[in-house]
Amino acid sequence: MASSAAPPPDPSTSPSKPPVAIVCVGMAGSGKTTFTHRLVSHLHNRAAAATPPTAPPYVLNLDPAVRSVPFESNVDIRDSVNYKEVMKQYNLGPNGGILTSLNLFATKVDQVMGILEKRCLPQPPALSTTAPASTPTPDPTLQTPEHIILDTPGQIEVFVWSASGSILLSALSTSFPTVLAYIIDTPRTTQNTATFMSNMLYAISILYKTRLPMILVFNKTDVKDETEAVGWMRDFETFQAAVREEEEGEREGGIGGGGGYMGGLLNSMSLVLEEFYAHLSVVGVSAATGDGIEEFLEAVEGKREEFDKEFRPGMDDRKAELKKEREQADLGRMMGDLGVSSKAKGTGKYSKRPAPKHEVEEAETVSEAEELEEERRREREDGDGWVERDEDEPVGGEDDEDEGGKEGLQARYAQALGKSGGAADMASEYIRRTQG
Numbered sequence: 001m002a003s004s005a006a007p008p009p010d011p012s013t014s015p016s017k018p019p020v021a022i023v024c025v026g027m028a029g030s031g032k033t034t035f036t037h038r039l040v041s042h043l044h045n046r047a048a049a050a051t052p053p054t055a056p057p058y059v060l061n062l063d064p065a066v067r068s069v070p071f072e073s074n075v076d077i078r079d080s081v082n083y084k085e086v087m088k089q090y091n092l093g094p095n096g097g098i099l100t101s102l103n104l105f106a107t108k109v110d111q112v113m114g115i116l117e118k119r120c121l122p123q124p125p126a127l128s129t130t131a132p133a134s135t136p137t138p139d140p141t142l143q144t145p146e147h148i149i150l151d152t153p154g155q156i157e158v159f160v161w162s163a164s165g166s167i168l169l170s171a172l173s174t175s176f177p178t179v180l181a182y183i184i185d186t187p188r189t190t191q192n193t194a195t196f197m198s199n200m201l202y203a204i205s206i207l208y209k210t211r212l213p214m215i216l217v218f219n220k221t222d223v224k225d226e227t228e229a230v231g232w233m234r235d236f237e238t239f240q241a242a243v244r245e246e247e248e249g250e251r252e253g254g255i256g257g258g259g260g261y262m263g264g265l266l267n268s269m270s271l272v273l274e275e276f277y278a279h280l281s282v283v284g285v286s287a288a289t290g291d292g293i294e295e296f297l298e299a300v301e302g303k304r305e306e307f308d309k310e311f312r313p314g315m316d317d318r319k320a321e322l323k324k325e326r327e328q329a330d331l332g333r334m335m336g337d338l339g340v341s342s343k344a345k346g347t348g349k350y351s352k353r354p355a356p357k358h359e360v361e362e363a364e365t366v367s368e369a370e371e372l373e374e375e376r377r378r379e380r381e382d383g384d385g386w387v388e389r390d391e392d393e394p395v396g397g398e399d400d401e402d403e404g405g406k407e408g409l410q411a412r413y414a415q416a417l418g419k420s421g422g423a424a425d426m427a428s429e430y431i432r433r434t435q436g
């Protein structure tokens, strides 16, 4: 695949643009992590090869359940929330554990945004009394990245449909142009027209839920290229012909199928979806070989413009309003998620005998669970449960070793939100009521 895209702009000479945030979402197994890995290493290579070298992408891992992340991330939810302990403490299954971990992480969204803005937006030059030294080669570590990349949990609905997902996306998109990369497993999705349509309907629901520009990324083109899928999208007659062919195949094979109802529905939907497809960019990539990554980055630039034109207007005015919404309405909803979790204690599918005393002492709350995390994490952590992976962040944390139970959690929430009262109190009050 040609890599003929223009070299990245030199941030030292070009008017600085904020980086674009790429949020990778997709069904479990579609290849999000492999794609993120490929994208990150591609951008690292591109930044190193530029003259002068530019800043590499800023990377966030938002999947609390992933065992190992193949790429280097600057911010990792796992440093802040211990997924296994969350499952244990709230008696949750895997999906509830991911949801609750994301909820806990989302209470720290303002800190995350603070770090992102500090690291990724051009900062006003520091006042200096000494004469500027002549530095012909800008230091890439002092430059801002062109891309922020986020990998999300495999359980797509947990991220896209949860309050915490909305909080994170709305916070991100108020500060940075934000684009969704909807990763699709091409061979699996084009197995038949019904699977294809299901995936497209999922994409449409995310598009309308988030209202962010979206790129459909047909992944795994090394196994099957995107031609058929794109054909089905661009020309509904091609799609309808495929539906007919499948129906005939089923009739000949004696398979009942949807008895005509299914075919009719698929045909109607293909007509309706024409309008939706028009709003999307489509690229074929292979995360395994790297094919199509440059085309994807070109599509991202197109979507950045769309974001600036259609999404950005009014955003600056709405920033304060959105922040308030985040703290009030969504946190209320988010605590509702925790409430569901707390009710599961002792009654639900994942209920269990009361934990023996020594286990309780081991970690009674999420905050204590965090305290018990490995020494490596604790060293980086400076008191508020939040950590940026590559550097120490000067946060005025307190030693909360003595804080146990609900008070400890309350302090966590208060700290997480950088103040006392408001949403923090609301969160802890909710927990007090539901857990007490």
Ligand SMILES: Nc1nc2c(ncn2[C@@H]2O[C@H](COP(=O)(O)OP(=O)(O)OP(=O)(O)O)[C@@H](O)[C@H]2O)c(=O)[nH]1
Pocket: 026, 027, 028, 029, 030, 031, 032, 033, 034, 035, 153, 154, 155, 219, 220, 221, 222, 223, 285, 286, 287, 288, 289
């Ligand atoms: N052939 C091929 N396999 C791929 C490609 N991308 C990912 N895979 C494989 O697809 C499987 C799933 O990939 P992951 O990157 O773990 O997918 P994911 O969406 O992050 O998975 P979850 O986090 O569990 O939802 C792995 O076996 C990958 O090796 C690709 O471009 N080509």
